[in-house]
Amino acid sequence: MRHIISILIENESGALSRVAGLFSARGYNIESLTVAPTEDPSLSRMTLVTRGSDEIVEQITKQLNKLVDVVKLIDLTEGPHIEREMMLIKLRTAGDAREELKRLVDIFRGHIIDVTTGTYTVELTGTGDKLDAFIQAVGSAAILETVRSGVSGIARGEKSLHL
Amino acid sequence: MELTGAEILVRCLKDEGVEYVFGYPGGAVLFIYDALYQQDDVKHILVRHEQGATHAADGYARSTGKPGVVLVTSGPGATNAITGIATAYMDSIPMVIITGQVHTWAIGSDAFQEVDSVGITRPCVKHNFLVKDIKDLATTIKKAFYLATTGRPGPVVVDVPKDVTMHRAEYSYPEEVAIRSYHPVMKGHPGQIKKAVDLMLSAKRPMIYTGGGVIWSGASSSLTEMTRMLGYPITNTLMGLGAYPATDKQSLGMLGMHGTYEANMAMHHCDVLIAIGARFDDRVVGKVEYFCPEAEIVHVDIDPSSISKSVKVDVPIVGDVDHVVKEMIRLLKEDKRTPDHAALAQWWDQINEWRAVNCLKYDRNSSLIKPQFVLETLYNVTQGDAFVTSDVGQHQMWAAQFYKFDKPNRWINSGGLGTMGFGLPAAMGVQLAHPDATVACVTGEASIQMCIQELSTCRQYGLPIKVINLNNRYMGMVRQWQEFFYEGRYAMSYMEALPDFVKLAESYGHVGIKIEKPADVEPALREAMKLKDRLVFMDFITDQTENVYPMIAQGKGHHEMHLSPERELA
Ligand SMILES: Cc1cc2nc3c(=O)[nH]c(=O)nc-3n(C[C@H](O)[C@H](O)[C@H](O)COP(=O)(O)OP(=O)(O)OC[C@H]3O[C@@H](n4cnc5c(N)ncnc54)[C@H](O)[C@@H]3O)c2cc1C
Ligand SMILES: Cc1ncc(C[n+]2csc(CCOP(=O)(O)OP(=O)(O)O)c2C)c(N)n1
Ligand SMILES: [Mg+2]
Numbered sequence: 001m002r003h004i005i006s007i008l009i010e011n012e013s014g015a016l017s018r019v020a021g022l023f024s025a026r027g028y029n030i031e032s033l034t035v036a037p038t039e040d041p042s043l044s045r046m047t048l049v050t051r052g053s054d055e056i057v058e059q060i061t062k063q064l065n066k067l068v069d070v071v072k073l074i075d076l077t078e079g080p081h082i083e084r085e086m087m088l089i090k091l092r093t094a095g096d097a098r099e100e101l102k103r104l105v106d107i108f109r110g111h112i113i114d115v116t117t118g119t120y121t122v123e124l125t126g127t128g129d130k131l132d133a134f135i136q137a138v139g140s141a142a143i144l145e146t147v148r149s150g151v152s153g154i155a156r157g158e159k160s161l162h163l
Numbered sequence: 164m165e166l167t168g169a170e171i172l173v174r175c176l177k178d179e180g181v182e183y184v185f186g187y188p189g190g191a192v193l194f195i196y197d198a199l200y201q202q203d204d205v206k207h208i209l210v211r212h213e214q215g216a217t218h219a220a221d222g223y224a225r226s227t228g229k230p231g232v233v234l235v236t237s238g239p240g241a242t243n244a245i246t247g248i249a250t251a252y253m254d255s256i257p258m259v260i261i262t263g264q265v266h267t268w269a270i271g272s273d274a275f276q277e278v279d280s281v282g283i284t285r286p287c288v289k290h291n292f293l294v295k296d297i298k299d300l301a302t303t304i305k306k307a308f309y310l311a312t313t314g315r316p317g318p319v320v321v322d323v324p325k326d327v328t329m330h331r332a333e334y335s336y337p338e339e340v341a342i343r344s345y346h347p348v349m350k351g352h353p354g355q356i357k358k359a360v361d362l363m364l365s366a367k368r369p370m371i372y373t374g375g376g377v378i379w380s381g382a383s384s385s386l387t388e389m390t391r392m393l394g395y396p397i398t399n400t401l402m403g404l405g406a407y408p409a410t411d412k413q414s415l416g417m418l419g420m421h422g423t424y425e426a427n428m429a430m431h432h433c434d435v436l437i438a439i440g441a442r443f444d445d446r447v448v449g450k451v452e453y454f455c456p457e458a459e460i461v462h463v464d465i466d467p468s469s470i471s472k473s474v475k476v477d478v479p480i481v482g483d484v485d486h487v488v489k490e491m492i493r494l495l496k497e498d499k500r501t502p503d504h505a506a507l508a509q510w511w512d513q514i515n516e517w518r519a520v521n522c523l524k525y526d527r528n529s530s531l532i533k534p535q536f537v538l539e540t541l542y543n544v545t546q547g548d549a550f551v552t553s554d555v556g557q558h559q560m561w562a563a564q565f566y567k568f569d570k571p572n573r574w575i576n577s578g579g580l581g582t583m584g585f586g587l588p589a590a591m592g593v594q595l596a597h598p599d600a601t602v603a604c605v606t607g608e609a610s611i612q613m614c615i616q617e618l619s620t621c622r623q624y625g626l627p628i629k630v631i632n633l634n635n636r637y638m639g640m641v642r643q644w645q646e647f648f649y650e651g652r653y654a655m656s657y658m659e660a661l662p663d664f665v666k667l668a669e670s671y672g673h674v675g676i677k678i679e680k681p682a683d684v685e686p687a688l689r690e691a692m693k694l695k696d697r698l699v700f701m702d703f704i705t706d707q708t709e710n711v712y713p714m715i716a717q718g719k720g721h722h723e724m725h726l727s728p729e730r731e732l733a
Contacts, residue, residue, distance in 0.1 A: 010344065014281060014293075025286050055471070062468035068290040068310065071344040163343070 002031070003057050004076040004083055004153045006161055007046040007064060011037050015069040019046065022067065028052065028060050032085075032150030040163070043071065047152045072161055080156040087124045087131045090145040091138060094118065101138060108134045119144065168297045168328040169194035172261070175304040177204040178336040181232050183223060183595055184208070185216035189236025190276060191263025194328035208595065208624060211616035213240050215588035217247020218614070221256050222589030225575045226550055227596045228381065230257040230311050237263040238276030241322075242283065246582060248318050249287040253579025254402060255375060257316035259307045260284075264324040267295055280322045289317030297330040305340045314347030315466040316379055347465060351482030351490060359437070359461040359478045360494045366435035367506035368457075368513075369395040372418065375402030375578075376440020376464060380484035383407070383571045386439065389492050393502055396514055398426035400441050401578045405568030410547070415514065419447040420715050421560045424522035427713075427721040429514055430455055438462040438476070440484045442469045444579070453720025463487045522713045522726055523564055531706040532681050534558060534633045537688075538565035541603060541631060544688045549601040549629075550593045552576065554586035554610030557639035558631075560711045562605040584613030587630065591617060594626045601629065601692065608634040608658055608702075618671040621698050629691050630700045632664060635707045643710045668700035675700045 009015050016035060023030050031049040038045045050060060057075070064070050076083070091101055098120075105112055105122050108130065114121035124134055128151060135143065155161070166174065172195055176184065185208045188196045199207050210216040213235045220231025231251075235244050241262040251258045262284075265274040281293050290310050292303050300323070307319040363369065371393075377386050383406050390397050390413055397407050398418040407414055418426040430436070436458040441447070443462075448454045454474055462469075462476040463484055470479045480487055525535045538561050541549070551566055553559040553576040568574045575593060577585040590604040611632055621628055641656040665675030674697050678687045684703070691699035712727040 014285070014291075017282070018285060021285055055475075059468065059472060066466070066468050068342065068345050 001054070001057070002049065002051050002077065004081065004151060005048045005050065005061065005064065006074050006076050006153060007048065007070055008038070008072040008161060008163070009035075009044050009046050010069040010071065011042050011044045012069060015044065018067050018069055019048070019064065022063055026059075026063065028056065034150040034152055043163070045161075047150070049151050071163065074155070074161050076153045076155055079159065081153050082156060083127055083151050083153040084125055085128050085131055085151045086149040087134075088147045089122050089124065089135070089143065091120045091122060091142045092118060092144055093120050093142075097142065101142065104134070104137055108137075110134070164334065165331045166334045167194065167198065168300055168323070168330050168332070169198035171297070171300050171332065171334045172304065172323065172328065173198040173202060173205060174334055175301055175336055176232065177202070179304070179308050181205050184232045184234050185210055185219040185223075185592070186234030187213050187216060187236065187240060189240050189263060191237035191265060191325045192234060192240075192328070194325065195234065195261070195263070195323075207234075208591070208620070210588065210620050212614065213243035214246050214584060215591075215614050215617045215620065217244050217258070217260065218250065218582075218585050218588035219592035219595075220258050221247060221251050221585075222552060222575055222592030223596050224251075224256050224258055224592070225589070226572050226593040228379070228572060230259055230308060231592060233258065233260040235260070235262055236276070237265055237280070238278050241278055241280040245283065245287070246584070248284055248320065250577050250580045250582040250585060251318040252287040252289070254577065255316050255379065256318065257311040258318040259304075259311050260318060260320045262320060262322045264293070264322045266326040267324045268326070270324065280320065284320045287318070288320050289315075291320035291322065293322045293324075294327050295324070297327050297332045300327060300332070301334060301336050302340060305337045306342060309340050309342070310345065314345070315469075348481050349483045349486050351463065351480040351487040353490070355478060355480045356487060356490050357494065359480060360491055360498065362435055362459055362461060362478060363393065363437060363491075364498065364500050364502060366395075367503055368432060368434045368510045369393070369437065369502075369507075370429050370433035370435070370458070371395050371397040371437045371439065372400075372430065372441055373397065373403045373406055373439040374400040374441025377403055377406040377484050378571045380440060380465075382440070382485035382488055385485055385488040385492065389488050389495070392492065392495055394507060395437075395502070396429055396511070398422065398430070400444070400447055401563055401576070403441060404563060404574045405571045408569040409567035410569055415518075417563055418721075419444075420449070421564065421711050421713065423564075424520050424713050424724055424726065425514055425517040427715065427724055428517045431721040432513070433458050436460045439488065440464060443472065443474045445473070448473060449715050449720050450718050453722070520726070522724075524727070529681070529706060532678065532684060532703055534561050534635070534703075534705045534709055535565055536681060537631065537633060537684055537703050537705065538562055538605065540685050540688055541605075542566045544685065544692060545601050545603065549573070549603050550575065550597060552586045552590040552593060552602070552604045554604075554606040555581045555583045555640070556607045556610055557635070557643065557709070557711050558605050558607045558610075558633040561633070583610040586610060587614050587628070588617045590628045591620060591624070591626055594628055595624070603629045603631055605631045605633065607639060608632060608636065608661055608664070609638045615667070618668065618673060618698070618700075622672040625696065626698060627694070627696050628698050630698070632700065632702045633705050634661075634664070634702050635705045635709070636661065637707060639709075640711070646710070647716070664700055664702040668698070673698040673700055675702065677702045677704065679704045
C-alpha cells in the first residue's frame with residue numbers, strides 16, 4: 001500500500017539526513033520526499049511517500065517517531081486528505097504540435113509560464129496520477145525536461161498537523 | 164564568571180555527577196585535557212585505544228546503571244570509538260561520547276584529522292549533536308545526558324569543535340531540559356495492563372520471557388515479586404540474565420539459540436507469553452513462523468518500535484517495566500481470581516520432564532579441561548557473587564549457561580553487536596565502579612587479542628581483574644559453525660602463532676598462570692582470587708573440540724533443539 005506520511009521536524013541541518021539515513025539503513029523505500037520550512041521557522045514540514053505492507057509502514061512510522069528531531073507525524077492516508085504535486089515540464093513545440101500542446105495544457109488546467117519559438121515551459125499541479133496522465137498525453141517525443149516537486153499533502157477538514 | 168568552553172565542558176561533567184571519563188587525547192581536545200588537568204572532581208582514565216575507552220565506559224554503565232562517559236579526539240579518535248558506540252547502541256546502553264572536532268571554520272575543508280563524526284555515528288547513536296556555538300555547549304551536554312539515560316537508553320555523541328573549547332562564555336548548568344519532540348512514556352496504559360492481567364490469569368501454560376529492559380528499568384525486585392506471586396516459569400535473554408535469580412526454582416535459565424531445553428520447549432508450548440523488556444531478537448525467536456505457535460502474547464516495552472517488530476503481539480503495553488509490573492502486581496492483589504493451580508501443576512510436571520533431560524550436561528571425566536568445568540568452578544569459587552564480563556564466542560555462551568546470576572547488572576557482555584574485544588576493557592569500567600568487588604573477564608584466545616593493549620591500562624590504574632582465558636586455539640564459535648554447516652572445512656578459524664599469554668601478562672606487570680589439567684583448575688582459581696590487588700591472567704588450555712549445546716540452528720524453531728551428539732533427541 002502507498003502511504004503519505006507528513007512530518008513536522010526540527011529545522012536543523014542534520015534532520016533531513018536522519019530521515020534519509022533511516023530509510024536507507026532499514027531498507028524502506030521512499031517514492032518521494034519534500035521538505036521546506038513552515039510558518040514557524042524552527043520547524044520544517046516533510047512529506048514522505050512510501051510503499052509497504054501494514055507491518056512495514058507501522059515500523060516506519062514508529063522509527064520516524066523515535067528520531068529525536070521528529071516533533072509530530074501523521075499518516076495522511078489513514079483519513080481523507082488532499083495531495084498535490086507540482087511539475088514543470090519543458091516541451092518541444094515544432095510546427096502543428098504547438099496548438100495541440102496548448103490545448104492539452106488547457107485541458108489539464110496547466111499554465112504556460114515560458115515560451116520560445118521552439119518550446120513551451122508548462123506548470124501543472126495535481127495528483128501524481130494527473131501529472132502522469134499529462135506526460136502520457138504529450139508523449140515522450142515532445143518532452144525536453146521534467147521536474148516534479150514530489151507530493152505534498154494535507155488532511156481534509158478540521159484536522160491539522162501543528163504543535 | 165566566564166569560563167572557556169573546555170572549562171564549561173568539564174564543569175558540566177562534574178555537575179552531572181560524572182566520576183570517570185574514559186579517553187585518549189589529541190589535538191582537537193587539548194583544551195579539554197588542559198581543563199581536566201586543573202581539577203580533581205572528574206577523574207580521567209587513559210586507555211590504550213579509543214575502542215577500549217568506549218567499552219570501559221559501557222562496562223561502567225552496565226554495572227552501575229549510570230551513564231558512561233568517553234572523550235576522544237577528532238578523526239581517528241572518533242573512528243576508533245565507533246565499534247564501542249555501535250556496541251552500546253545495539254544493547255541500549257546509556258553513554259555520552261564527546262568527540263573533538265576541527266575548528267568550526269575548518270569544518271568541511273578536509274582539514275587535518277577531520278571526519279564527519281555526526282555523519283559517521285548517526286546510524287549507531289540514539290542522537291548526536293554538533294556544538295557550533297559556545298552558548299549552546301552546556302545545554303547540549305545536559306540534553307545529551309538526558310537523552311542517553313531516559314526512555315530506551317542509548318549512546319549520544321556530542322561533537323565539539325576546537326574553537327568552541329577555546330572561546331569564553333558565562334557558565335550555568337541547566338537544572339532541567341525539555342525537548343519538545345521527546346517524551347518517553349513511563350506509565351503503561353491502564354486498559355492494556357488490565358487486559359494483560361486478565362490474559363495472564365487465564366493461562367494454562369504461562370511463560371514469562373524477560374530481557375535487558377528489566378535491568379535498565381531497575382525492575383528486578385518487582386519482577387521477582389510478580390513471578391513468585393504467580394508461580395509461573397520464567398526465562399531470561401542473554402541480556403536479561405540476573406534480572407530474576409537464576410538459582411530460583413521458577414527460573415528455566417536462558418532461552419534462544421543456546422538457551423536451555425526446558426526454556427525453549429516451554430516457549431514452544433506455552434499458551435500465554437508475557438514478554439517484558441525484551442526485543443524478540445532473531446537469536447531468541449528463531450524462525451518467526453514457528454515461534455510460540457499456541458501463545459497469546461503480552462509485550463511490555465518502553466520503545467514502541469520494539470513492539471510487533473518481528474513477532475506480532477496481542478497485548479502491547481508501552482511503558483517502563485517497573486511501573487507496569489508494579490501496576491500488574493497491584494491488580495493481581497486486588498483480583499479475586501487466582502492462577503489456575505491445577506493446570507499450572509500439570510505444566511510444571513511437563514517442564515520438570517524437560518528439565519530432567521539435563522541439557523547442559525558435559526563430560527566430567529575428561530582428561531582435558533572442559534570449558535564448562537572452568538566456568539562452573541569459577542561460579543563456585545566466587546560463590547556466584549562476581550561481576551563477570553565476557554568477550555564473544557563459545558566462552559560467552561558457556562559463561563551465560565554456567566554462571567548462575569542471582570543479581571542484575573553482574574553479567575556484562577555484548578549481545579546485540581557481538582563485539583570481540585569487549586570483555587577486558589568492559590571489566591576495567593566495572594572494576595573502577597566497584598573497586599572491592601571480584602571482576603572476572605571470561606574470554607577466548609582470539610577475542611582477548613582484539614583489545615589486549617588494555618592490560619597496560621589495568622596496570623596503570625591497578626585494576627585487579629581476573630582474566631579467564633578459555634584457550635581452545637580456535638575461534639571456537641566459528642569452528643563450531645564450520646563443523647556443523649561447512650563440512651568441517653575450518654577456514655581461517657585456527658589461531659596460529661599465539662603469544663605466550665603468561666609472559667605477555669608478566670610483561671605488562673601482571674601475574675600469569677597457565678593451567679593445563681582439570682585438577683589444577685580450582686586451585687588456580689582460588690590462588691588467583693587470593694591475589695586481591697593483582698590482575699591475574701589465567702590461560703586455561705581447554706578441549707579444542709568442545710561445542711556449545713544445546714543449539715537451535717538458524718531458521719529452526721524452539722522445539723528443534725540439538726543436544727550434544729551423544730544425547731541427541733529423536
Ligand atoms: C554469539 C552470540 C550468541 C547469542 N545467543 C543468544 C541466545 O542463545 N539467547 C539469547 O537470549 N540471546 C543470545 N544472543 C544475544 C542476542 O543477539 C540479543 O542481544 C539478545 O537476545 C537481546 O536481548 P533482549 O531481548 O533482552 O534485548 P536488549 O537488547 O537488552 O533490549 C532491551 C529491550 O528492553 C527495552 N527497554 C529498555 N529499557 C526499558 C525500560 N525501562 N522499560 C521497558 N522496556 C525497556 C528496549 O526498548 C528493548 O526493546 C547471542 C549473542 C551472541 C553474540
Ligand atoms: C570484532 C569481531 N570480529 C569477528 C567476529 C566473529 N566471531 C564471533 S565468535 C568468533 C571467534 C571467537 O574466538 P575466541 O575468542 O577464541 O572464542 P571461542 O569461541 O573460541 O570461545 C568470531 C571470529 C566478532 N564477533 N567480532
Ligand atoms: Mg577460542
